Structure formats: structure tokens, C-alpha cells
Amino acid sequence: MKLNQAKETELRALCRQLRIDTLKAIHARQSGHAGGSLSMCEIAAVLYFAYLNIRPEEPDWPDRDRVVLCKGHAAPMLYAALARRGFFPVEELSTLRCMDSRLQGHPCAGKTPGVDATTGPLGLGLSFALGTALALRMGRSSARTYAILGDGELNEGTVWEACMAAAKFHADNLCAIVDWNGVQLDGTSEEIMPTGDLAAKFRAFNWHAVVCDGHDVSQLYAALAEAETVREKPAVILARTVKGKGVSFMEGKNTWHGKVIDDESFSAAMRELEGVAQNG
Numbered sequence: 026m027k028l029n030q031a032k033e034t035e036l037r038a039l040c041r042q043l044r045i046d047t048l049k050a051i052h053a054r055q056s057g058h059a060g061g062s063l064s065m066c067e068i069a070a071v072l073y074f075a076y077l078n079i080r081p082e083e084p085d086w087p088d089r090d091r092v093v094l095c096k097g098h099a100a101p102m103l104y105a106a107l108a109r110r111g112f113f114p115v116e117e118l119s120t121l122r123c124m125d126s127r128l129q130g131h132p133c134a135g136k137t138p139g140v141d142a143t144t145g146p147l148g149l150g151l152s153f154a155l156g157t158a159l160a161l162r163m164g165r166s167s168a169r170t171y172a173i174l175g176d177g178e179l180n181e182g183t184v185w186e187a188c189m190a191a192a193k194f195h196a197d198n199l200c201a202i203v204d205w206n207g208v209q210l211d212g213t214s215e216e217i218m219p220t221g222d223l224a225a226k227f228r229a230f231n232w233h234a235v236v237c238d239g240h241d242v243s244q245l246y247a248a249l250a251e252a253e254t255v256r257e258k259p260a261v262i263l264a265r266t267v268k269g270k271g272v273s274f275m276e277g278k279n280t281w282h283g284k285v286i287d288d289e290s291f292s293a294a295m296r297e298l299e300g301v302a303q304n305g
């Protein structure tokens with residue numbers, strides 16, 4: 026399955042909007058994680074606007090595909106995608122991290138329409154996603170479960186326990202997507218705990234692995250389609266990305282992992298993304 030040219034163009038434009046939405050919300054609150062939100066922009070766009078079987082008007086539809094944002098700190102990008110997809114008003118994005126807001130700093134299931142799992146502590150999401158996938162299978166649902174992980178998150182041993190279990194239970198309705206930006210909170214993954222050849226590692230755990238450019242919407246779409254054809258084993262999409270993608274001075278920098286966005290940096294980012302000066 027391939028994306029057609031019109032859809033590809035539409036998704037590219039949407040990504041620019043999602044990046045703007047995300048940075049506006051983080052800047053307004055002076056709190057939140059920019060780098061890992063920007064790197065998963067295309068992943069969110071392709072899932073929510075081209076691939077998932079979901080009903081924004083019926084967020085709890087039992088047969089919906091599920092998404093577990095294991096790297097819960099990237100919630101601002103998830104919220105932007107959910108809002109633009111119609112799960113809640115776009116204006117609500119400005120309530121990010123406010124007291125009593127439905128948009129907390131990390132995703133909270135049951136509170137935010139479209140959020141299927143409560144996450145934040147890294148390393149736990151894949152186990153939750155596996156449980157969800159197995160429950161769907163037991164209920165004879167054809168819905169699929171997608172788990173979005175960070176590459177630093179793969180340093181957590183629990184991820185690999187979930188990998189072993191998913192292979193043992195032949196969870197072919199589970200697809201993990203690794204936002205492989207090579208950077209984590211306080212350094213590169215290479216400096217802190219190298220992940221090595223991730224495709225070889227997942228294959229050794231009896232997963233089907235696909236490597237793609239995580240900022241190329243067509244490649245992501247094709248990878249998702251390939252993952253869906255796999256039988257008897259789970260699949261992982263290793264999406265090569267750039268942390269902070271889209272804002273030149275944030276790209277590849279761990280310093281922009283969760284730093285407050287000052288006014289000057291915000292204006293510079295908006296100028297890049299909107300192509301025009303931003304006056305507040």
C-alpha cells in the first residue's frame with residue numbers, strides 16, 4: 026500500500042501545523058518537552074491522519090486501533106494530533122499542563138479523549154500495549170495496537186521483557202514504533218547507553234523489523250502497511266528521526282529535550298515554521 030501524492034502533500038502541510046501547535050502550547054505554559062515531540066511529528070501525523078481505524082466522535086469505540094505513547098513526555102505532539110483530528114477543540118491545546126486541564130504533562134487515559142494509556146515512566150508502555158493487544162485478540166477484535174517508544178527508553182530492561190513476551194504470544198496485532206532520534210535527556214544514546222544494531226536485536230527477539238526514515242510520511246505509511254501483513258510475530262518500525270526536527274537550532278540537541286522555550290527562541294522557531302515573523 027502506498028500514499029498517493031495528494032495525501033503526502035496534505036500530511037507534510039499538516040506536520041508544519043502540528044509542530045506550530047506543539048511549540049505554542051509548550052511556550053505558553055513555559056513547560057513541556059519540545060525535542061521528542063518534534064521528532065515524532067510525522068509518526069503521529071501518519072498514524073492519526075492516514076492509518077488508524079478510529080472514530081474521533083466516538084473515542085471509546087471498542088474496535089478502535091489503540092495507541093500507547095510509551096514516551097509519554099511527547100504528550101504535546103499527541104495532543105496536537107488528537108485535536109487536529111477532532112477529538113477535542115484545538116483551542117484546548119493552550120491549557121496544556123494547567124491545573125484541572127484534560128491535557129496533563131503526560132497522557133492520562135480516561136481524562137483525555139483519544140488517549141488509550143496513561144504513561145510517563147519510561148519502559149512500561151510496551152508491556153501495557155502487549156496486554157492491550159492480547160485482550161483485543163481474546164475479544165476477537167481485529168483492532169491493532171501501536172506503541173511509540175523513544176530510543177533512550179530502550180535502555181529500560183522492561184522493554185526487552187515485553188519483547189520476549191510479545192514474541193512468545195505471537196502478538197501479530199502489536200506494532201512498536203521506535204522514534205530513533207539517537208538522543209535522550211542528557212546526551213546522545215551513544216554516550217549514555219548505546220543501543221547498537223536495533224534491527225538485529227529485535228529480530229533476535231523474533232520480531233519483524235522495518236527500518237525507515239521517520240520524517241518521510243510515505244516510508245512510514247509503507248512500513249505500517251508491511252507491519253500489518255506480518256503473521257505470528259510482532260513488528261517494530263525503527264524510524265530514523267532527528268530530535269527537535271523542524272527547528273534548526275533544536276535539531277539533534279539534547280539541551281532542547283525539556284528546556285523552557287524563551288520568547289526569543291520561540292519567535293525564531295515560529296519564523297522558521299511559519300516563514301513569517303511572529304509578534305506574540
Ligand SMILES: Cc1ncc(C[n+]2csc(CCOP(=O)(O)OP(=O)(O)O)c2C)c(N)n1
Nearest residue numbers: 061098145146147175176177178208209210
Ligand atoms: C523510568 C523513567 N526514568 C526517567 C525518566 C525521565 N525522562 C523523561 S524523557 C527521558 C529521556 C528519554 O529519551 P528517549 O526515550 O530517547 O526520548 P526522546 O528522545 O524521544 O525524547 C528521561 C530520562 C522517565 N520519564 N521515566
Ligand SMILES: [Mg+2]
Nearest residue numbers: 176177208209
Ligand atoms: Mg531519543
